Amino acid sequence: GDSVTQMEGPVTLSEEAFLTINCTYTATGYPSLFWYVQYPGEGLQLLLKATKADDKGSNKGFEATYRKETTSFHLEKGSVQVSDSAVYFCALSAARGGADGLTFGKGTHLIIQP
Amino acid sequence: NAGVMQNPRHLVRRRGQEARLRCSPMKGHSHVYWYRQLPEEGLKFMVYLQKENIIDESGMPKERFSAEFPKEGPSILRIQQVVRGDSAAYFCASSPPRPAGAFFGQGTRLTVV
Numbered sequence: 001g002d003s004v005t006q007m008e009g010p011v012t013l014s015e016e017a018f019l020t021i022n023c024t025y026t027a028t029g030y031p032s033l034f035w036y037v038q039y040p041g042e043g044l045q046l047l048l049k050a051t052k053a054d055d056k057g058s059n060k061g062f063e064a065t066y067r068k069e070t071t072s073f074h075l076e077k078g079s080v081q082v083s084d085s086a087v088y089f090c091a092l093s094a095a096r097g098g099a100d101g102l103t104f105g106k107g108t109h110l111i112i113q114p
Numbered sequence: 115n116a117g118v119m120q121n122p123r124h125l126v127r128r129r130g131q132e133a134r135l136r137c138s139p140m141k142g143h144s145h146v147y148w149y150r151q152l153p154e155e156g157l158k159f160m161v162y163l164q165k166e167n168i169i170d171e172s173g174m175p176k177e178r179f180s181a182e183f184p185k186e187g188p189s190i191l192r193i194q195q196v197v198r199g200d201s202a203a204y205f206c207a208s209s210p211p212r213p214a215g216a217f218f219g220q221g222t223r224l225t226v227v
Contacts, residue, residue, distance in 0.1 A: 036218070042220055042221075043118075043120075043205055043218040043219050043220040043221045044157070044205065044207075044218040045218070046216075046217065046218075089156060089157065101147055101159055101162045101170060102147070102149075102157075102159065102207075102216060103159065104149075104156040104157040104158070104159075105156055106155060106156035107155075107156045
């Protein structure tokens with residue numbers, strides 16, 4: 001079945017450091033890929049997405065490129081801020097009935113220290 | 115356009131009671147999904163519904179759990195005879211008829227005591 005594997009946390013960085021959170025997936029067909037962010041006590045917010053190979057999703061300084069050859073969708077940011085501290089989830093669309101049922105990774109807790 | 119609305123935000127139930135979680139999708143969204151997030155875990159898909167239809171319930175426990183999305187009103191996730199292991203955050207998401215990425219509610223945190 002479909003699955004998503006992302007690096008375990010917590011990941012602790014200093015402010016302005018470069019961020020990479022690895023994500024790889026296993027899926028049949030050609031899924032869409034997503035990164036969601038969850039701030040403490042809140043629901044998930046869509047951060048960025050890519051719907052086909054070589055697409056790059058970007059938002060708020062975060063980027064991820066859909067790499068079909070390596071089945072990866074790594075999240076990157078050039079200079080993190082304290083406000084980026086949150087849990088980040090990589091996900092793929094499971095194509096349930098052609099809609100957006102998602103398969104999630106376990107999440108990576110990111111802690112940014114001033 | 116309000117986002118996905120879930121209520122209550124927090125729900126405490128004693129073992130053996132029923133829990134009813136409500137979800138109102140975004141306006142114009144006809145697809146609703148329920149996910150469960152256990153402590154220190156990612157989100158697990160439970161069920162996918164359209165109006166008056168359950169499309170995929172492959173993630174639902176076989177007993178005590180049910181979901182509906184009636185023609186009028188919110189989607190309801192019902193858990194009968196709750197046990198401590200049901201304690202989790204339950205998230206609802208909705209999406210429009212054409213897949214475009216699901217939007218999530220803030221979740222209902224269920225605590226079974």
